[in-house]
Amino acid sequence: MNERLRQDFPIDWEEDHYVSRREFFKFMTLASGGLAAGSVGMAAWAALPKGERRFEAVRLARADSIAVGESLSFRYPRPQDICLLIRRDDGSLVAFSQRCTHLSCPVEFQSDKDRLYCPCHNGAFSAKDGSVLQGPPPHPLPQIMLEIREGDVYAVGVRHGGEA
Amino acid sequence: MKDRVHRERRSQKSTVFVALMLFQFVLVLLQLWLFVSVLEGQIGGGAKEMAIPGAAVSVVILAVNIWMLLGIRRMDAGE
Numbered sequence: 001m002n003e004r005l006r007q008d009f010p011i012d013w014e015e016d017h018y019v020s021r022r023e024f025f026k027f028m029t030l031a032s033g034g035l036a037a038g039s040v041g042m043a044a045w046a047a048l049p050k051g052e053r054r055f056e057a058v059r060l061a062r063a064d065s066i067a068v069g070e071s072l073s074f075r076y077p078r079p080q081d082i083c084l085l086i087r088r089d090d091g092s093l094v095a096f097s098q099r100c101t102h103l104s105c106p107v108e109f110q111s112d113k114d115r116l117y118c119p120c121h122n123g124a125f126s127a128k129d130g131s132v133l134q135g136p137p138p139h140p141l142p143q144i145m146l147e148i149r150e151g152d153v154y155a156v157g158v159r160h161g162g163e164a
Numbered sequence: 165m166k167d168r169v170h171r172e173r174r175s176q177k178s179t180v181f182v183a184l185m186l187f188q189f190v191l192v193l194l195q196l197w198l199f200v201s202v203l204e205g206q207i208g209g210g211a212k213e214m215a216i217p218g219a220a221v222s223v224v225i226l227a228v229n230i231w232m233l234l235g236i237r238r239m240d241a242g243e
Binding site for chain 1: 178181182184185188189191192195196198199202203206215216218219222223225226229230232233236240
């Protein structure tokens with residue numbers, strides 16, 4: 001019966017496997033190409049300078065409405081980007097992203113220690129420039145660039161810091 | 165007789181094929197592992213210095229894979 005079947009359907013299995021393996025080889029090379037392209041793209045993205053970026057100016061508040069040691073929450077530049085406007089002890093106004101650069105927990109301003117504190121993993125950033133003071137955050141907090149126009153505070157861009 | 169020699173040669177080539185395929189599979193796995201490691205580093209915010217060497221190694225692996233593929237094609241054409 002088997003012999004009859006072989007005569008009726010003379011498939012060369014050796015040949016059949018040979019071709020499918022060659023196809024597999026091509027597919028793997030294609031996958032390798034995709035991974036290499038992805039890696040090169042990621043390297044190019046990592047090499048890009050990430051400094052200041054300006055966005056549309058948004059009015060935040062009257063400059064004199066924020067007392068020393070107080071803070072005001074706002075969203076900039078996108079609705080999901082929560083930020084904090086702070087009046088420091090020396091009277092200067094600064095603003096930072098409120099997302100911790102570790103795992104995105106919201107940070108809170110501690111005026112007595114002049115720092116932004118992340119309660120999730122005990123991280124802390126300087127309220128002066130957003131640099132990392134303690135804890136696991138790998139980067140400084142992105143700083144929101146501010147401008148005072150006729151007594152009003154405007155957010156005009158975002159400045160990303162370097163490594164912690 | 166001629167057919168048998170042809171079959172034996174094909175069988176030998178098939179063995180070489182499997183060996184090369186396994187080697188290529190390991191290379192692609194290594195490439196995938198590299199890619200995921202660099203991606204994790206990027207998302208985690210650290211280890212940016214890994215990205216360029218990772219890409220260089222990935223391109224070298226691609227070159228080896230292409231070289232092997234061309235070798236296979238040459239082997240086929242030589243039949």
